Amino acid sequence: MIELIDFVKNYGRFRAVDCLNLQIPAGELFGFIGPNGAGKTTTIRFLATLIKASSGDGRVAGFSVSRQPLEVRHHIGYMPDQFGSYNGMRVGEFLDFFGQVYLLPRTVRRRRIEMLLETLDLKEKAKARVTALSRGMKQKLYLARTLIHDPPVLILDEPAAGLDPQARIELKHLLKSLRRQGKTILVSSHILSELADFCSWVGIIYRGRLLTCGPIEDVLRSIRVTRHIMVRFRDQGDGLGLARRIVGQRPDVNHLYEDEGGLSFDLQGDDAEAAELLRELIQSGVEVTSFTECDPTLEDVFLRLTQTSPPRTRGMLIASDLKKTTYVNEEP
Numbered sequence: 001m002i003e004l005i006d007f008v009k010n011y012g013r014f015r016a017v018d019c020l021n022l023q024i025p026a027g028e029l030f031g032f033i034g035p036n037g038a039g040k041t042t043t044i045r046f047l048a049t050l051i052k053a054s055s056g057d058g059r060v061a062g063f064s065v066s067r068q069p070l071e072v073r074h075h076i077g078y079m080p081d082q083f084g085s086y087n088g089m090r091v092g093e094f095l096d097f098f099g100q101v102y103l104l105p106r107t108v109r110r111r112r113i114e115m116l117l118e119t120l121d122l123k124e125k126a127k128a129r130v131t132a133l134s135r136g137m138k139q140k141l142y143l144a145r146t147l148i149h150d151p152p153v154l155i156l157d158e159p160a161a162g163l164d165p166q167a168r169i170e171l172k173h174l175l176k177s178l179r180r181q182g183k184t185i186l187v188s189s190h191i192l193s194e195l196a197d198f199c200s201w202v203g204i205i206y207r208g209r210l211l212t213c214g215p216i217e218d219v220l221r222s223i224r225v226t227r228h229i230m231v232r233f234r235d236q237g238d239g240l241g242l243a244r245r246i247v248g249q250r251p252d253v254n255h256l257y258e259d260e261g262g263l264s265f266d267l268q269g270d271d272a273e274a275a276e277l278l279r280e281l282i283q284s285g286v287e288v289t290s291f292t293e294c295d296p297t298l299e300d301v302f303l304r305l306t307q308t309s310p311p312r313t314r315g316m317l318i319a320s321d322l323k324k325t326t327y328v329n330e331e332p
Contacts, residue, residue: 001026001153001184002047006056009042016042018208019056024186024201026152029179031195031216032188033298034205040188041081043205044157047186048078061153074102077146081158081188083138085131091117091141092126095148102149109148116144120174136167143174154178154185160194172198192298204302211305220296226254227274228294232262234287243286250277262290 002024009017017039024030034040045051047058049069058065061075086094092113099109117123120140125133133141139159146154160168176198179185189195195202196216203213212219231247233239240261247263248256252273256265267274278291 001028001061002030002186003059004043004047004056005058007043007046007053007058008055009039009046009051010054016208017046017205020205020208020210022203022210022213024184026184027179027182028201029175029185029199030187031199031202032186032205033190033192033195033202033302034188035190038190038205039208040190040205041157042208044078044155044186044188047072047155048076049073074149075151076153076155077149077151079142079146079154079156079159081161083142087131089130090127091122091130091133094130094141095144098145099148104149112148112150116147120144121170135162136164139163139167139171143171147178152183154183156185156187158188158190160189160191168194192302196298202298204298204305206302206306212301216298219301220298222301226266226268228264228296228300229267229274229277230259230262230264230290230292230294231281231288232290234289236261239286242284243281243288246281246284246286247277 002022004020004022007017007020007022008015020039020043032040032043042051046053047060047065049065049072053066057067060072063071063075065072089097095113095116096109099112104112117126120143122137122140122144125137125141130138130141139162143156143159146156160171163171172194175185175187179200187195187199199216201214202216202219204211204219212222214222231243233243240258240263243263244256244258247253247265252268254266254268256263258264267277274291274293278288281288281291
C-alpha cells in the first residue's frame, strides 16, 4: 500500500534521506520512529507529494508519487506536524471547506462532518472558532480534516505532539479503530514508547538511513542475541554479594549492576545457559526469589542499532523471511 524505492533527498550538499527502501502492507499501523532530524518529516512530505525526490520514487495505493501526484492526494489523508491558522473560521465551516476541496457533494459533506464530529467528540464545538480551541481539540479537528474524504491511507506526522496523557490515550484508541476499518496508517514519532503498544509494524530511521523495518514482533526479536536478566534475592547482604561474584565471573555476562536490591545483566546464550546460571546460584546457597528475562523494548532496538550498525553497509538482510524483510540501508 505504501512503498519507497531507493528514495533519496538532498538539500544542497546535505543528504536528508539516503537510499530508503520501505514497504508497508495494506491494513497495517506503521510506526515511523527516529529522533528529530532523522529524516521522518522529509520522507512523509515526499509521500504526501509536497516535495520532490532527488532520486528514487514511491508508490501509494498503487500510484507513483512522482508521476501521479494528484491520484496519490486523493488516496491519502495527510496530517502535518504543524498547522496554519484559520482566523474567523468555525469548526463546522473548516470541515465543510476541506470537504469542498475534495469535491464532495453537499449531502456527503454534511453526513461525513456529522459523523466525524461525533466520533472525535467535537460535536459541542461545531460552532466554536478554530483559533479558540485547545491544543488537544485542534489535533482532533485536524485529524477530522484528514479523514473528511475517507482516504484508504493516512499519513500522520507527530500527531500526539503537545497532547496531554488522556488525549494521547484517546488518539491511540482511535488509530486502532481506524486500522480495524481497513485503513493503512503511517504514524511518525520520536517518542518510542508512544508507538510500542499499538503499532503492528515499525521502521527506525537514523541520520537519513533506515536501520530496520518489519512487524514489531520481528524487530524486537532481531536484537535478542543477548537476554536481559533481572534476579532478586531473599538475602540482600551476603547472598547478594555471593550472587554478584558468581554472575560476574561468567564470560557470557555483560553490563552487570545492582538494581533495586537485586542484579541486572545481559546474558549471551539460550535457555540452557540461563537455566545453568540459575542452577549454579541455587546450588551455591543463594536464595533466589525471582529470575526474570525482560522483553526488549523499541528503545533497546534503537540503541542497539544506532550503536552497532556498520557505517558503510548497504542492503544488509537481517531478517530471513522475505515477507518480513528487515534491511539496513546506507549510502552507495
